[in-house]
Amino acid sequence: MIHIKPEILDRINAWLTPTFDDESQKTIKDMIASNPKELEESFYKDLEFGTGGMRGIMGLGTNRINKYTLGKNTQGLSNYLKESFPNEEIKVAIAYDCRHNSDTFGKLVADVFSANGIKVYLFEDLRATPELSFALKHLNCHCGIVLTASHNPPEYNGYKVYWQDGGQLVPPQDLGVIAEINSLDYSEIKFEANKDLIQYIGKDIDDVFIDASVENGSFDTSAEAKANLNIVFTSLHGTSITAIPETLKRAGYSNVHIVEEQRLPNGDFPTVVSPNPEEPEALKMAMELAEKVNGDIVIGTDPDCDRLGVVTRNLDNELVILNGNQTMILMTDFLLEQWKKSNKINGNQFVASTIVSTPMMSVLADAYNVDCKIGLTGFKWIAKMIKDYPELDFIGGGEESFGFMVGDFVRDKDAVTSTLLACEIAAQAKANGKTLYQKLIDLYIEHGFFKERLISLTKKGISGAQEIKQMMIDARNNPLKEINGQKVVLIEDYDLSISKNLQNNEETTLDIPKSNVIIYYTEDGSKIALRPSGTEPKIKFYISVNTDLDNSADFKKTEQLLDDRIDAILRDMNL
Numbered sequence: 001m002i003h004i005k006p007e008i009l010d011r012i013n014a015w016l017t018p019t020f021d022d023e024s025q026k027t028i029k030d031m032i033a034s035n036p037k038e039l040e041e042s043f044y045k046d047l048e049f050g051t052g053g054m055r056g057i058m059g060l061g062t063n064r065i066n067k068y069t070l071g072k073n074t075q076g077l078s079n080y081l082k083e084s085f086p087n088e089e090i091k092v093a094i095a096y097d098c099r100h101n102s103d104t105f106g107k108l109v110a111d112v113f114s115a116n117g118i119k120v121y122l123f124e125d126l127r128a129t130p131e132l133s134f135a136l137k138h139l140n141c142h143c144g145i146v147l148t149a150s151h152n153p154p155e156y157n158g159y160k161v162y163w164q165d166g167g168q169l170v171p172p173q174d175l176g177v178i179a180e181i182n183s184l185d186y187s188e189i190k191f192e193a194n195k196d197l198i199q200y201i202g203k204d205i206d207d208v209f210i211d212a213s214v215e216n217g218s219f220d221t222s223a224e225a226k227a228n229l230n231i232v233f234t235s236l237h238g239t240s241i242t243a244i245p246e247t248l249k250r251a252g253y254s255n256v257h258i259v260e261e262q263r264l265p266n267g268d269f270p271t272v273v274s275p276n277p278e279e280p281e282a283l284k285m286a287m288e289l290a291e292k293v294n295g296d297i298v299i300g301t302d303p304d305c306d307r308l309g310v311v312t313r314n315l316d317n318e319l320v321i322l323n324g325n326q327t328m329i330l331m332t333d334f335l336l337e338q339w340k341k342s343n344k345i346n347g348n349q350f351v352a353s354t355i356v357s358t359p360m361m362s363v364l365a366d367a368y369n370v371d372c373k374i375g376l377t378g379f380k381w382i383a384k385m386i387k388d389y390p391e392l393d394f395i396g397g398g399e400e401s402f403g404f405m406v407g408d409f410v411r412d413k414d415a416v417t418s419t420l421l422a423c424e425i426a427a428q429a430k431a432n433g434k435t436l437y438q439k440l441i442d443l444y445i446e447h448g449f450f451k452e453r454l455i456s457l458t459k460k461g462i463s464g465a466q467e468i469k470q471m472m473i474d475a476r477n478n479p480l481k482e483i484n485g486q487k488v489v490l491i492e493d494y495d496l497s498i499s500k501n502l503q504n505n506e507e508t509t510l511d512i513p514k515s516n517v518i519i520y521y522t523e524d525g526s527k528i529a530l531r532p533s534g535t536e537p538k539i540k541f542y543i544s545v546n547t548d549l550d551n552s553a554d555f556k557k558t559e560q561l562l563d564d565r566i567d568a569i570l571r572d573m574n575l
Contacts, residue, residue, distance in 0.1 A: 003036070003040075004036060004039070004040050005044075008040055008043050008044050012032075012039065012043050014186075015028055015043075015060070015068075016028060016029070019185075019187045020068065020186070024060055024066075024068075027060055028060060031060075039061070041061075041063065041461055042059055042060060042061025042063055043061045043063060044063060044462055045062065046062045046063065046069075046182075047062070047063055047064070047069055053146075053158055053159055053161055053168065053535075054069075054158055054159045054160075055149050055150070055152060055156060055157075055159075055535045055536075056149075056156065056157075056158065057156055058100070058155060058156065058157050065105075065157045065158065067105075067191075068186055068189070070105055070108060070109060070159055071108065071112050071186075071191060072181055072184055072186055072189055073161075073181055074109050074113060075189045075190060076178075076180040076181030076183075076184050077143065077161065077177055077180070077181070078112065078116035078118055078190075079116075079180050079184075080176055080177045080180045081118065081142055081143055082116070082117075082118075084176075085142055088142070089119060090117075090118045090119065090142050090143075091118070091119040091120075091121065091140065091141040091142055092113055092118055092119070092120055092121070092141055092142065092143045092145065093120075093122075093132060093135045093136045093139055093143075093144040093201075094106050094109055094110050094113075094120060094121070094132075094144070094145045094146075095123045095127045095128075095129065095131065095132035095135070095144075095146045095147070096123070096126055096127075096146065096147035096148065097126055097127075097129070097146070097147065097149075097238065097239050097303050098126050098238050098239055098265035098266065098267050098303055099147075099149060099157050100154065100267040100268075101157060102126065102148065102157060102267070103126070105147045105157065105159075106123075106147050107122070108191075109145055109159075110193070110198050111191060111193035111198075112189065112190060112191060113197075114193045114194040114195070114196075114197040114198050115190035117194070118197065119199070120197055120198045120199065121135065121139055121141065121200075122198055122199070122200055123201055123205075124200045124201065124202040125202065125242075126242065126265055127206075127239055127242055128239045128240055128242060128243045128304065128305035128306070128415070128416055129146050129148060129160070129239070129304040129305055129306045129412060130209075130305065130410045130412055130413070130415070130416055130417070131205065131206070131209045131243060131416070132144050132145075133162060133167070133410045133412045134166070134205075134208075134209045134212065134409065134410050135201065135209065136162055137164075137165070137166045137411075138205065138208060138209075139201075139205075141164070142163075142164055143161065143162065143163060143164070144161070144162035144166075145159065145160065145161060145162070146304065148160060148304040149303075150302055150303065150304050150306070150307070150535070151274065151275055151276035151278070151302040152535070152536065153274060154267055158535075161174075161177065162411075162412070165383060165386070165387050165411055166410065166411035166412070167379070167380050167382075167384060167387065167411035168378070168379065168383065168412060169380065170380050170381065170383070170384045171513065206242070206246075209243070209416075210243060210246055210247050210250060210416075211250070213243070213417045213420060214247060214250050214251045214420065216406050216417050217247075217251070217406055217416075217418070217419075217420035217421045217424065218420065219338050219424050219428075221424050221427045221428055222431065225427040225431040226251070226253050226254075226255075226423075226427050227255060228255075228427070228430060228431070229253065229255060229296055229297065229423060229426055229430055230255050230293060230295045230296045230297075231248070231253060231256045231257065231299070231423060232256075232257045232258075232259070232286050232290040232293065232297070232298045232299070232311075233248075233256055233257070233299050233300070233419070234258070234262045234285065234286040234298075235258075235259075235262060235263060235265075235300075235301055235305075236269065236275040236277070236282060236300055236301060236302065236303065237262050237264065237265055237268075237269045237270070237271070237275060237303065238275060238302060238303030238304065238305060239265065239303060239305045240301040240305035240415060240419075241258075241263055241264075241265065243305065243416045244299075244301065244415070244416055244419050245258065247416055247419070247420055248419070248420060248423065251420055251423075253423055253427075257290075257293050257295065259285050259286050259289055261285060262285060262286075269303070271285060275302060276302060277300045277302055277307060277308055277309025277402055278307075278309065278324070278401065278402050278454075280321055282309070283300045283309055283321060286298045286311070287311055287319045290311065291319065295319075296312075296313070296426060296430060296435070297310065297311065297422065297423065297426045297436065298310070298311035298312075299311070299422060299423075301415040301419070302402075305415045305416060306379075306412060306414060306415055307401065307402040307403045307415055308403075308404075308419055309322075309402055310327045310422050310436070312435050312437045313435050313437060314435075314437045315437065315438070315441075315552075315555070315556070322437075322440070323400070323402075323452060323454075324357075324398070324399065324401050324402040324403070325357060325358035325360070325400045325450070327402065327404065327422070328353070328357065328358070328361065328398035328399070328404055329360055329440065329450075330422075330425055330439060330440055330443070331396060331421055331422070331425065332351050332361060332364055332365075332395075332396055332398065333364055333443055334421070334424070334425045335351075335395050335396045335406070335421075336351070336364070336370065339368075339395055340368060345368060345369060345370060347370075348392050348393060349370040349371070349393045349394075349395050350370055350372065350373050350385070350389065350392050350393070350394060351365050351371075351373075351394075351395050351397050352373045352374070352382040352385050352394070352396075352397030352398075353372060353374055353375075353397060354374065354375055354377050354381070354382075355374055355376060355377070355492075355494065355512075355517060355519065355529065356377055356399075356400060356517070356519075356529045356531060356540075356542040357398070357399050357400040357542075358400065358450050358452050359450060359527060359546070360447060360448065360450040360546075361374075361398075362374070363448060363450075364447055367446075367447060370395065371392070373385050373389075375512065376494070376512060376517075377399060377515070377517075377531065377534070379397075379412050380412075381513075382397045382405060383411040383412065385397075386408045386411065394407065394408045395407070398413070400452065400454065400542065404418040404421075405417075406418060406421055422436075425439070438552070441549075441552050441555050444549045444555070445549050445550070445551065445552065448546050448547070448548060448549070449546060449547055449548065449549040449562065450544060450546040451544070451545055451546065451563065451566065452544045452545075453566050454540060454541070454542055454543075455570065455575050456533075456540050456541075457538060457539050457540075457541075457575075458536075458537060458538050459537055459538065460537045464537050465537065468532050468538075469532075471530075472518070472530065472532060472539075475518050475530055476495070476496075476518060479491050479518070479520075480520060480573075481502070483520060483522050483528060483569055483572055483573065484522075484565070484569045484571075484572045485572075486522035486523050486524045486526060487502070487523045488502055488520050488521065488522055489501070489503055489521055489522060489523050490502065490520075490521040491518065491519070491520055491521075492510060492517075492518070492521075493510075493517075493518050494510060494514060494515045494516070494517040494518070494519075495514055495515065495516045495517070497509055497510045498510065515531075516531065517530065518530045518531075525545070526544065526545045526546075526565070526569065527542075527545075528541065528542070528543055528544075528569065528573070529541070529542040541570075541573070541575055543566050543569055543570070545562050545565045545566055545569075547561065547562060
């Protein structure tokens with residue numbers, strides 16, 4: 001214990017007072033004797049809201065997900081809601097995923113809200129995150145909560161907060177809520193539920209949500225094309241099993257093969273190392289099933305069903321995973337084409353993306369004469385765009401991390417509607433003798449071949465957090481002048497809100513909220529972004545390169561050229 005800093009000891013001792021239950025106090029005393037390092041990790045800071053809400057390892061302490069940290073958040077949020085809506089009956093909706101303790105935490109959060117006189121709609125069982133966003137608006141709630149840690153490992157859980165519009169918290173509400181939480185003492189949490197204020201919801205919401213997903217994700221695909229599409233789907237032990245199979249069925253897709261070994265929700269995610277559709281290993285079983293049944297498309301979703309991985313067949317008929325940027329380009333182009341066919345594009349439309357996603361989104365939008373708005377990482381910023389520009393029609397938007405949102409009926413990334421949309425694109429393509437891969441190549445020929453790669457470095461614990469912080473400080477204080485023999489022509493620093501043109505030394509202000517992101521642009525059109533993750537102990541490097549593609553016969557050669565360029569950039573940056 002002599003190595004634990006005094007300020008951390010003060011935090012620990014506070015949890016040994018009667019405010020905290022006997023079991024918690026006993027556990028902490030045991031940790032003092034047996035595992036002081038873990039105790040320090042558990043108390044050295046408070047969990048904070050990142051791009052996806054609050055997410056962390058479950059356990060006791062201020063830096064862990066537990067009844068007290070969740071209770072304090074909910075008490076602070078209750079106080080803020082009552083201040084914001086003083087003369088209204090305040091209503092909230094709560095959903096939770098398949099993770100360990102999610103159902104218990106969901107009930108705990110409901111209890112605290114109800115103890116504060118707030119009406120609660122609590123899902124009776126696990127549900128997909130996009131359904132919470134939908135239910136919140138459908139039930140005219142002021143706020144919503146999802147208990148989830150998305151695709152993180154099994155020891156994690158989390159707490160996402162949604163506002164009246166169905167999107168996640170953004171300024172100024174986020175800062176107001178955080179200030180309220182930080183001003184509270186744990187002794188102020190009201191845990192005693194008012195059961196009369198808690199109403200359970202379920203199938204009644206499922207039906208309207210699934211019908212809305214079918215309405216928003218269907219685009220005149222023939223019954224024959226739907227029947228001919230051979231689909232393989234895996235829920236990766238998550239919540240999507242409650243919504244996606246029924247959505248596909250109602251939309252007319254009958255040829256669906258589900259990975260049975262991964263069908264049942266399970267917070268241990270026993271068949272995968274990580275339930276993350278960005279990881280090729282997570283989709284391995286689904287791809288093996290697709291080989292057996294000759295599947296045309298494979299789709300896998302993360303545990304809370306807001307992100308999806310899409311697999312198609314390449315030019316050699318091999319199954320390949322599309323990255324998030326490729327999926328986003330296919331979906332955005334398809335939506336734009338549908339809007340164009342319906343004569344609905346009149347200059348008052350927009351699509352959306354993020355600062356670390358492919359620049360091809362802007363090129364695509366220009367080709368259809370619609371605006372492409374670019375925001376910070378996280379769909380809360382895309383939801384905010386919809387709220388900030390009510391005079392514009394939102395067509396769709398995505399980000400590189402395997403998320404997409406179709407229209408604005410759900411205000412978060414939505415793997416339910418996006419899965420249906422992917423099947424619509426694939427079914428229509430197959431009816432025309434093409435695969436998703438061939439459609440992607442066609443877009444590269446028309447708009448330029450953009451190739452992206454993400455490198456994530458994991459740095460765990462206190463020392464890891466310090467290392468990530470120092471890497472960003474070094475990049476900020478000593479910015480690169482040249483990358484892979486190409487001069488850096490522009491640097492965007494979103495923490496300083498400065499864009500600096502290195503060719504003429506002119507600086508302009510970035511009109512976007514501050515974020516710890518640095519982006520380099522080189523003279524050959526390459527883009528390299530650095531960003532610490534807001535939800536995981538990682539620092540991420542996003543590489544984008546591009547060139548022209550004249551015809552499909554040159555695709556493999558050109559792709560190799562771009563891959564070689566990315567490899568050279570990574571070597572030059574010692575990554």
